[in-house]
């Protein structure tokens with residue numbers, strides 16, 4: 001036990017020492033703005049605290065043409081315990097997008113993981129719960145009507161292992177599938193111009209989960225829900241099998257709906273074997289970024305909704321703050337290093353898109 005821990009620490013220290021050096025990327029010269037290479041929106045997840053940093057804001061607006069609020073447009077932020085709303089930070093992100101000529105992508109209206117006290121109090125009240133549900137969606141989607149290009153309307157409805165759907169406060173009070181149909185209907189009522197998405201993760205790494213997700217989409221469409229787009233989060237790790245991403249994106253595109261690669265990042269930490277083969281993992285990571293960029297670019301034009309990275313610089317990544325299995329500082333999942341320098345991952349995306357615009 002002690003020996004294992006000691007070698008772990010030594011390896012981690014060695015990794016920390018080589019962190020930040022990406023000679024391959026440095027030798028490529030000045031980085032072209034990603035958005036200048038892509039005829040589709042290139043998105044990034046942001047927090048208001050980050051937007052306040054001029055270096056961050058400059059790098060962000062140089063490369064990205066779309067923003068997703070990483071957390072501050074979620075129910076957990078907007079809906080206070082007493083049932084009132086707070087829109088200060090979501091409004092600030094919307095304003096930043098407007099001021100910088102960027103598109104706003106909004107997330108998320110209904111998510112199993114967020115069931116704030118204001119709704120918990122209403123559990124079991126039947127019509128009371130249903131009314132509050134509609135009011136929430138009308139108020140929030142209505143506020144950004146005309147500005148939000150799209151909304152993650154229902155997020156992560158499929159069970160973790162892909163067997164069926166999640167049981168949650170929404171399904172318990174409004175019925176399984178029914179809560180989703182209602183969410184899409186209310187969102188459409190609030191903002192008829194927004195493209196309404198269903199969004200989920202592990203759709204590339206768990207084919208069974210993808211199959212359940214696709215059956216759900218089919219049922220919702222059959223019931224006439226105004227579901228207009230498919231979001232595949234794409235939180236992956238560097239050991240994902242090559243080809244899996246391409247297969248998933250192609251299959252999901254089979255509905256003919258717009259596709260949003262909505263939260264892309266590629267973790268090294270979550271891939272087994274990091275301590276022994278970092279160089280190999282970094283190469284796989286860059287190839288996966290390239291594969292995602294290629295697979296998205298290969299979609300029919302009308303289906304390329306947006307390609308979004310879940311954070312700007314490695315140090316901004318949500319993986320660092322994750323409750324279960326937080327990433328150590330040597331996990332470098334994004335396109336820019338802690339100082340904002342483009343990495344090999346950046347060039348993998350840039351190379352895949354060069355000449356497309």
Ligand code: XIL
Pocket residue numbers: 070071107108155201233263318
């Ligand atoms: C995460 C954010 O990154 C965190 O900052 C926040 O605290 C919780 O949400 N799947 C999703 C995203 O759909 O909304 C999550 O974002 C990451 C996983």
